[in-house]
Amino acid sequence: LAEFDTFFELAAAEATCRGEAPLDPNDCERFVRLYEAMITRGDRDAIWRFYAFENNLIEEDPTKLLDPYQIAEEEYAEAQ
Secondary structure, three states, rough: HHEEEEEEEHHHHHHHHHOOOOOOOOOOHHHHHHHHHHHHOOOOOHHHHHHHHHHHHHOOOHOOOOOOOOOHHHHHHHOO
């Protein structure tokens, strides 16, 4: 759940910056569309958090989890 919160907070902040209604965590379509907009405009934080969230879901070794708050430059090219 903490991983989702880390992923969600950026989309919620984007909705607020746009002057939109608060983002409901259960509104998956809007959530993904906000991330899509941020990623396509080149938002490095959104690109990295999406990549880290996706990879951390499938990573079995806890020592290999990516930090969603710190962009690992050596892996960022793959995230794009």
